[in-house]
Amino acid sequence: MSHRTTGRGRALAGGALALAATLALAGCEGSGPGADEAAKKPDLKVTGAYIPEPTMDDMAAGFLTVTNKGGAADTLTSATSDVAGSVTLHSTKGGAMKEEKSFGVPAGGELRFVSGGNHLMLEKLKRKPKRGEKVAMTLHFRTSDPITIEVPVKEATYSPGEDGGADASHDTHMSHASHAPGASITPGTPGTSNTPHMSHKSH
Template identity: 50%
Template sequence: MNRRTTLTALSTAVALAGAMALGGCSSDDGPELKVHGAFMPQPVGDMAGGFLTVTNSGDAADRLTSVTSPLSDDVQIHETKDQKMRQVKSFDVPADGELKLERGGNHIMFMAIKKQPKQGEKVRIRLNFEKSGPIEVDLPVEAATHNPSKH
């Protein structure tokens, strides 16, 4: 091999090694979020609740910072402590853990809803996180009394 061929081969090897190292870094060391169990009980007034679980199988925590939806211009996240609700700025999603938003506990609150979704319809929401990209979810509208944790 001549000097030029050796330098080209060496440059290619270094570039490939660098690309592989960068690729390895981007797939690790971060939150890996999935949403399941999402639903909305059919609203009976001008407010509605939303419930779901965010599972993080990654090795880094994340934080749910806001929720948006075409159903309402004012979507809040609420915690429930001592049977009292209060709006919060965010919820933690622990590494290798989950965030449960459920009836009687922490939840999504749709204030001044624009229309009354009926059982069998779906309501689109967007979950916004501190580190991860947003996740869009369709909340199936269930009976007003639906509570999967009671089953």
């Protein structure tokens, strides 16, 4: 009788261990897809943002870099700022500017807004940003949460790097002046002013 009881106890204990091992294995298998899913999400960071002090009262240009260290692409769909009635996205191709609805941010890559290239336009300014102050701007993405940044206002002829990188959070690119509706952009050339002559084509 005692042998039977002992045998049954061992069988039950063995069954419990087998069940625990199965559950543990299932738990490990369940954590895999979750980790993969996290790796496939965008991981965005904004650096190098600045606004050249505008020469016009109603619009200003903005430049920055969005870096994506994640395993999935994202899309910048819009931008907003408390100093502007609207913030529009613009591309520059063949010397002509065009308003765009969005810009892609590739996985493991970056989206750059630079002088003479893609850029942001702060339009219908509620007040004219002054050199030395910071302007709040929020970037909105298709997948990621919005990112709000404080953008420093630089002199109109500012060229990133000329101050020795004193502003470590803003390691940026070339500046450009605000522009008015009308024609096309002519990027600055080496040896000339860092502020290119620019204006808009009608959108």
